[in-house]
Amino acid sequence: MKLGFIRHGQTDWNAQDFLQGSTDIPLNDVGRRQALDAVTVLGRGGWDVIVSSPLSRARETAQIMAADLGIELGRSYDELIERDYGQAEGMTLEESEKHWPNRTGGGIEPLESVVARGRNAIGLIAAEFPGKNVAIVCHGTIIRYTLSSFAGYKLDQIRNGSVALMDDSDGSWKVRSVNDEPLVLPS
Known part of the structure; x- marks a missing residue:
């Protein structure tokens, strides 16, 4: 089974560097173009289904x-x-850092919760689509920290419209690429 994680296309809040989190902000025209660009990176063959976060x-x-x-x-x-x-x-x-350093407090969801949700989603998707190759459109923070938990180290920022790949070809989930590039292990 192969999973392709795609960060949604750009929104106006992304362009202005606003934290949008669970606020439902729509794509802008740049974001719609990025969605089409991601198709090229993802590749046209070998994908069975695409699923997503419910945010627009x-x-x-x-x-x-x-x-x-x-x-x-x-x-x-x-x-x-x-x-x-x-x-x-x-x-x-x-x-936000002035009010809540290190993004703690102010009702900000702990990263442990984000990772737990991300890992749970992978389990649900794998159970619903066994042996299928699934493209998953979601969000930068959940992709970054969920995949970091599998890679064993903190990954860099996830770009809008970028693709990250992982598979379980050897019996356990392995991250193969991030931001459209093969994963390079830190030295």
């Missing part, structure tokens, strides 16, 4: 990609929703 920016990205790839648009999973930034949503990172 992820769902629309998945709809655009499913139509272009000619594959089934599967359901959305609440477990794939972005980290809840609580009172920091709508602020820049710099502003």
